[in-house]
Amino acid sequence: MKISISNMSFEIPFLKFTAHAGFPSPAEDFLEPSLNLNKYLIQNSAATFCVKVKGDSMAGSRITTGDILIVDRSLSPQNQNIILAILNGSFVVKKLLISNNDFYLLSDNKHVNQIKINSEMEFYVWGVVTYVIHKLSR
């Protein structure tokens, strides 16, 4: 059985087929729906989006090229969250640092790079990254 990420799933739990000959399956009455990755990865489907990343500036947070981020817009960003944000008209993925009412955006690789948000920047948070889908063998 395949676990499908999309909402459209056409698989049929095989135990549902009644046995025409022989013994009926003892599991028949206990059959449960198969695992649903949507349920695991998405808490709020109306506010959740998937985003693909290119680049390795967040490698320290285990986000690398080709990964898919699950982004939840309904969450309020907290200190140390990985966020998808708009900085001066472009999308960025950074770690948010809040200290003494100042906001900092951190890259997370060998060359840690820190940006302090000031009032001249156009900055807002698009959503909070909740999961990273990373394929191990490419």
Add this chain to the structure above:
Amino acid sequence: MIALLDCNNFYASCERVFRPDLIEKPVIVLSNNDGCVIARSDEVKKMGVKMGTPVFKIRDLIVKNNISVFSSNFALYGDISRRIMKILQNTVSDLEIYSIDEAFIDFIYKSDIEYESLNLVCKIMQWTGIPVSVGISTTKTLAKIANHFAKKISINNILFLDSEKIIDFYIKKIDVKDVWGIGYRYSNFLHDKGIFTAYDLIKRNDKWILDNMSINGLKTVYELRGIKCFELQTSELPKKNIRNSRTFSKDTNDYNKIKKAVSSFASKSAEKLRSQQCVTATIFVFINTNKYKSINENLKLNGKVNLKFSTNDTSVIISEALKILDEIYIPGYFYKQAGVIISDFSVVNQNQLGLFEDVSKKIKRDKLMGSLDYINSVMGNESIKLACEEFENGWRINQSNLSPAYTTRWNEILSVNI
């Protein structure tokens, strides 16, 4: 109290969610065939571009003002709409989804309506990135008016018309043509009679309105006076008719081309019909010539057929549609647009078998149609179709500025360089 929640410049706003570089920049979205303007950002509205303007008329303006132009991306707009309606469904109890970007809400408890509305506006903005406006009043028609002004004058996109004094103030300001349910059909007539605002209209007596504007006109007037006539339709009714039409990417005098287009529309209609488990009894076909080209007079040809046996069988609907086309088609003209409308539906189980209908054949056909829909749903739309339908996409849709289906296709999701 009834509220109308309406998304601001919905299609343009959807495009901006994934294009932060376009915030506060002029954006337009074009109709299905890149023909006319169907959505404008505020910046474009200020330039005086009207809804429905053919794009060729504003080519210079687009270049001069660096307007971003998008083909309509209904996969995206439909998904964003679904998200917004889901938020509403989870937040309020009485809801009527009125269109892709509008919903009526019945607020039963009067005390915290403004707080509730503000809460919805903020929530939808944060969760989906779409700005919305809320107009609140005592009837649906007045809520529509409240919404109209909420977009124009309110700082928080909410306008609450409750007292008679405030309602009077606004209905004196609104043109009758902008009143829900009046529209262009009556507005010219009313202007001729010296009725310019909604306020002028409600001062007429009931008999005059009934005589000149029918019962629905009278209901609209009552609603303007604050008396509820239109209830919220909270349960979704099945569609009463299905329309499939399109403007050709290039005017054509090729009969075969038009025939294939009509076949495809008929097929699409049949598929939608089966998805809502209905059968149709009436098929209507139309073809139009180009009204913007003077060489052709503006011809509107159409015809319809009432079927003996209601059906949702693709091949029957196609063959009936083609018979109509054959009758209405006049050779020698260049046609701009074609379409199929089916109506007069009944639910499959209620549909009685015709006395002379071949039952075993019908059951076989039903199975065939079921398989067709299943294969198309698994393998992707239009994986299999009837041979008379169009196979190349040449005539189909001009969508030169189509944005990705960011939220519904894995290979098109938003990609970010980090």
